[in-house]
Amino acid sequence: MENKREVHASVKDERLVEKRRDQMIRGAVSLFKQKGFHRTTTREIAKAAGFSIGTLYEYIRTKEDVLYLVCDSIYEQVRLELEELDTDEGTVDGLKVGIAHYFQVMDRMQDEVLVMYQEAKSLSKDALPYVLRKELEMVAMVEKLIVRCVETGELELDEHQIHMLAQNVFVQGQMWGFRRWALQKRYSLQEYIDLQVELLFSGITGFEKQRRTGGVV
Amino acid sequence: MENKREVHASVKDERLVEKRRDQMIRGAVSLFKQKGFHRTTTREIAKAAGFSIGTLYEYIRTKEDVLYLVCDSIYEQVRLELEELDTDEGTVDGLKVGIAHYFQVMDRMQDEVLVMYQEAKSLSKDALPYVLRKELEMVAMVEKLIVRCVETGELELDEHQIHMLAQNVFVQGQMWGFRRWALQKRYSLQEYIDLQVELLFSGITGFEKQRRTGGVV
Amino acid sequence: MENKREVHASVKDERLVEKRRDQMIRGAVSLFKQKGFHRTTTREIAKAAGFSIGTLYEYIRTKEDVLYLVCDSIYEQVRLELEELDTDEGTVDGLKVGIAHYFQVMDRMQDEVLVMYQEAKSLSKDALPYVLRKELEMVAMVEKLIVRCVETGELELDEHQIHMLAQNVFVQGQMWGFRRWALQKRYSLQEYIDLQVELLFSGITGFEKQRRTGGVV
Amino acid sequence: MENKREVHASVKDERLVEKRRDQMIRGAVSLFKQKGFHRTTTREIAKAAGFSIGTLYEYIRTKEDVLYLVCDSIYEQVRLELEELDTDEGTVDGLKVGIAHYFQVMDRMQDEVLVMYQEAKSLSKDALPYVLRKELEMVAMVEKLIVRCVETGELELDEHQIHMLAQNVFVQGQMWGFRRWALQKRYSLQEYIDLQVELLFSGITGFEKQRRTGGVV
DNA sequence: CATGAATGAGGCTTCATTCAT
DNA sequence: GATGAATGAAGCCTCATTCAT
Known part of the structure; x- marks a missing residue:
């Protein structure tokens, strides 16, 4: 029985993935708090996480993955x-x-x-x-x-x-x-x-x- | 103390406004149930209400008014x-x-x-x-x-x-x-x-x- | 036996659809001639057709439809x-x-x-x-x-x-x-x-x- | 009269350049067959060639060079x-x-x-x-x-x-x-x-x- | 030499809103 | 009053290319 839905990351280094996702989640939570998921843009998430939109998409596949x-x-x-x-x-x-x-x-x-x-x-x-x-x-x-x-x-x-x-x-x-x-x-x-x-x-x-x-x- | 926030309608006929809004609300509720507010478009609301997008905007000012x-x-x-x-x-x-x-x-x-x-x-x-x-x-x-x-x-x-x-x-x-x-x-x-x-x-x-x-x- | 693949248009007026598509095709052909399909952007197509990007998408669903x-x-x-x-x-x-x-x-x-x-x-x-x-x-x-x-x-x-x-x-x-x-x-x-x-x-x-x-x- | 357009490679070892380009071409042809040049990404080419995207760019300057x-x-x-x-x-x-x-x-x-x-x-x-x-x-x-x-x-x-x-x-x-x-x-x-x-x-x-x-x- | 993470310009598409008819 | 075509800002996502390791 699967216990997790894996979110695909292009980046291989597991440790890095964890670190980046942490930044991402931290930023996203803070944004979702203020404006909700739908009113938050992927660019804002990337920025709040401290990296570029391109980098964001190295660690997720869709905006929903962030959620x-x-x-x-x-x-x-x-x-x-x-x-x-x-x-x-x-x-x-x-x-x-x-x-x-x-x-x-x-x-x-x-x-x-x-x-x-x-x-x-x-x-x-x-x-x-x-x-x-x-x-x-x-x-x-x-x-x-x-x-x-x-x-x-x-x-x-x-x-x-x-x-x-x-x-x-x-x-x-x-x-x-x-x-x-x-x-x-x-x-x-x-x-x-x-x-x-x-x-x-x-x-x-x-x-x-x-x-x-x-x-x- | 105001007990209602008035939603502006261009149409004057009060009876008509009420009728149209009723149609609108009925349609919108059914749509929001299925897909939520953000994923529902104003066109869909108008259609579900039974009139055109133009008419919808005769009875509200913004999508949020519908909500x-x-x-x-x-x-x-x-x-x-x-x-x-x-x-x-x-x-x-x-x-x-x-x-x-x-x-x-x-x-x-x-x-x-x-x-x-x-x-x-x-x-x-x-x-x-x-x-x-x-x-x-x-x-x-x-x-x-x-x-x-x-x-x-x-x-x-x-x-x-x-x-x-x-x-x-x-x-x-x-x-x-x-x-x-x-x-x-x-x-x-x-x-x-x-x-x-x-x-x-x-x-x-x-x-x-x-x-x-x-x-x- | 279907003889045409219908391309969906949001606009209802058949005559208008024909007219707009004509503008669109004319513009697109000229662009495709110069740069090919892939190097031509939808915005360029809209512009060459003489209307906005939004209008373009009232007459097609995807870029491929233009092709x-x-x-x-x-x-x-x-x-x-x-x-x-x-x-x-x-x-x-x-x-x-x-x-x-x-x-x-x-x-x-x-x-x-x-x-x-x-x-x-x-x-x-x-x-x-x-x-x-x-x-x-x-x-x-x-x-x-x-x-x-x-x-x-x-x-x-x-x-x-x-x-x-x-x-x-x-x-x-x-x-x-x-x-x-x-x-x-x-x-x-x-x-x-x-x-x-x-x-x-x-x-x-x-x-x-x-x-x-x-x-x- | 030049008979070839030289494609720049950062790598000096001629033999290696030839070998890598061979891998690259073989991979690219197979990909282009399936999806055409535009729909094929440089990453895919690198992968099909058997090396990393970074390495690919040691042997070409632009994607067009591959073509x-x-x-x-x-x-x-x-x-x-x-x-x-x-x-x-x-x-x-x-x-x-x-x-x-x-x-x-x-x-x-x-x-x-x-x-x-x-x-x-x-x-x-x-x-x-x-x-x-x-x-x-x-x-x-x-x-x-x-x-x-x-x-x-x-x-x-x-x-x-x-x-x-x-x-x-x-x-x-x-x-x-x-x-x-x-x-x-x-x-x-x-x-x-x-x-x-x-x-x-x-x-x-x-x-x-x-x-x-x-x-x- | 090889790697692959990072970048960001730019592409496609949606949709709330307006306005001429 | 009603219609629906037109608009364009803005959103999501991709991918060629670079560069530090």
């Missing part, structure tokens, strides 16, 4: 950050810490995540599946945290509830960035985390118990 | 649908019914909502505020339902919790459409509603209590 | 000119007159014919057959002249000889233009015609007889 | 093959054998000849004369065969007839390749040779006589 590489790279970054979150506890407090950590990652990368979700639809039918798979992987990481708590008996949830909760948490992380205009002028990140975890957990372990437990994270 | 009109129209439709949801009960069961209704609306209009959110970012700085205001209005409608339950004493939530819950519910409604590739192959709409309401309310009134209460909607 | 239209048009012109040659005599003298006429046409249109043969190879696999069919039609017109002489008994030739002669005559007509650098500085057109007809007919009716017959055309 | 070298090389090959044809007989049968031989050479090299004639027009004003001169040399070789027959009294032709005949024969040789789509599905090479020689000679020595003489080659 794919950007999406791929962002997912990878997020995934790497989230891997740290993978502490094998299986306690409710561990889960809370995990969620808080995830929200923090999504805060730090909100621009990138925004870009990715706004533009991913412009990926061709060819590239979309690879991106969606990454997405699922990430939800699965959240899900695993919950599953452990169920396995250790700390939480009592059926399969559907677990999955739905994972999706909700995942979306709430993105929501912090997507709806920043509504949320971030009202709450600090910490407030947002506390509030969401509270609402979430008062649902899982019971609101009363939650209330007694006090502070969340 | 604005589309977004505006979709919001209006959603808002109208949601207004029915405004039954003045203030009971938890009424709230549940309200949420279920909202999810059903979002299911029915998922294409339109998808279009709006994917493309709204392409609105100029000029038009964006009008769209965001509509958005807030809608969240407020959900919020009102919750507030009533608090006022009647059926729920005990502070202001922040109320607001956050409203946002969560609102986002979960959109989520059904946005993440259809992940959700809709796993759950039917009714299952989704039940699951979300359950998770939500077991958080609000306590999971144990919820469990005893039984079926959700 | 196809040019080839098609030249063939058509040649074919029309040759149709006059179709006098139903069936005499050797009539054949000679016909050949002479053909050579004169090829002299008049040598630039166009040159262009066509030099560039036709750049036509896509899609368009080539249409051009080759035209070519065969033209050879057939020459062949018919010979066939008649055989039918009336003025010449005694078998099928293969007839066909080969037709091809030879056809090629000798083109040769006058293709090898102008070698031929036209040595012979006038009339000399060329006389010489070729003489060589040709001394082969058909016998050289001695030819000699007695005297002047050719 | 010149290719044309030059093909002519040289053809000329060498034709030189064998130069048997000093001066008989009609010798002439027939010579013509047959020439047609066979043109059959064997039809791809190369096709390439050369299709692309030679892309040579700069600078290089063209050298190619045309080669062309004339070759016609002269055919002409010489005829001249000898006239000198020995086997044929009775004036200067113009001789020259024209030589051109005709020369062109008929090329025609076999150029019009292969029309000729080669109808005749075998041998049939083509027989037919052409028959038509040619029945014109020169009289058709009746030819008929009695029987087989041609």
Whole structure:
């Protein structure tokens, strides 16, 4: 099972390809943030990356390749950050810490995540599946945290509830960035985390118990 | 305070303007669904609307006007649908019914909502505020339902919790459409509603209590 | 059996399409003469045609369409000119007159014919057959002249000889233009015609007889 | 009088230059056959030749140099093959054998000849004369065969007839390749040779006589 | 001598917008 | 009011050529 769609580069030197693509992605993300994929020209991307349009096309085949590489790279970054979150506890407090950590990652990368979700639809039918798979992987990481708590008996949830909760948490992380205009002028990140975890957990372990437990994270 | 950004039309006959814009919006939505705003040409819009490119420009000034009109129209439709949801009960069961209704609306209009959110970012700085205001209005409608339950004493939530819950519910409604590739192959709409309401309310009134209460909607 | 490959035009008005394509072809032929198809830019074609690049693309879809239209048009012109040659005599003298006429046409249109043969190879696999069919039609017109002489008994030739002669005559007509650098500085057109007809007919009716017959055309 | 246009090479080692150019020409001919000069890139040429683009440019100055070298090389090959044809007989049968031989050479090299004639027009004003001169040399070789027959009294032709005949024969040789789509599905090479020689000679020595003489080659 | 990464001019094509009819 | 032909700026991409290693 292929796990990556390879983007063709004319240049052979693998190390150089990596380096140039890095420059490219960095430049592109910053541009896509400002103007979106469609309003950004290939020349602007090349310039932002620090090389000529000709050189850009030594490392990609079409403009869409840039978008794919950007999406791929962002997912990878997020995934790497989230891997740290993978502490094998299986306690409710561990889960809370995990969620808080995830929200923090999504805060730090909100621009990138925004870009990715706004533009991913412009990926061709060819590239979309690879991106969606990454997405699922990430939800699965959240899900695993919950599953452990169920396995250790700390939480009592059926399969559907677990999955739905994972999706909700995942979306709430993105929501912090997507709806920043509504949320971030009202709450600090910490407030947002506390509030969401509270609402979430008062649902899982019971609101009363939650209330007694006090502070969340 | 302006509540609408007027889109200029050369044609004077108001009735005609409305009719033509209706044709235009209908065509544009269908096109934007398929290919997005940027990949849709003005000629295609005119054709889908059933008149010539020249005529199209009698009713708008720029392509972006079409997008604005589309977004505006979709919001209006959603808002109208949601207004029915405004039954003045203030009971938890009424709230549940309200949420279920909202999810059903979002299911029915998922294409339109998808279009709006994917493309709204392409609105100029000029038009964006009008769209965001509509958005807030809608969240407020959900919020009102919750507030009533608090006022009647059926729920005990502070202001922040109320607001956050409203946002969560609102986002979960959109989520059904946005993440259809992940959700809709796993759950039917009714299952989704039940699951979300359950998770939500077991958080609000306590999971144990919820469990005893039984079926959700 | 399709007899033409239609070139798509966005413009509806048939008369206008014809007019614009005429301008286009005229300009393109003149440019192709000078620099060949590949070295001619679409902008140059538009300019030579007397309209903008945008307008050019209202009447064609790709640059290759121009080449196809040019080839098609030249063939058509040649074919029309040759149709006059179709006098139903069936005499050797009539054949000679016909050949002479053909050579004169090829002299008049040598630039166009040159262009066509030099560039036709750049036509896509899609368009080539249409051009080759035209070519065969033209050879057939020459062949018919010979066939008649055989039918009336003025010449005694078998099928293969007839066909080969037709091809030879056809090629000798083109040769006058293709090898102008070698031929036209040595012979006038009339000399060329006389010489070729003489060589040709001394082969058909016998050289001695030819000699007695005297002047050719 | 210069007989060659020198193509500049940075590399000094003459033997190496020759070797590399040989590789280059071989690769280029094969590519030009498939896609023509303009559609072939220098990178492709380098790759087909078996070295890098950088190396390619050590042996030429511009892409056009490749074309010149290719044309030059093909002519040289053809000329060498034709030189064998130069048997000093001066008989009609010798002439027939010579013509047959020439047609066979043109059959064997039809791809190369096709390439050369299709692309030679892309040579700069600078290089063209050298190619045309080669062309004339070759016609002269055919002409010489005829001249000898006239000198020995086997044929009775004036200067113009001789020259024209030589051109005709020369062109008929090329025609076999150029019009292969029309000729080669109808005749075998041998049939083509027989037919052409028959038509040619029945014109020169009289058709009746030819008929009695029987087989041609 | 050989390599191949870098360059950027320039080619083809699209499409939002205008305006004469 | 409606039409659709005309416009040209601007976008994507290619490829001949150079030059540092």
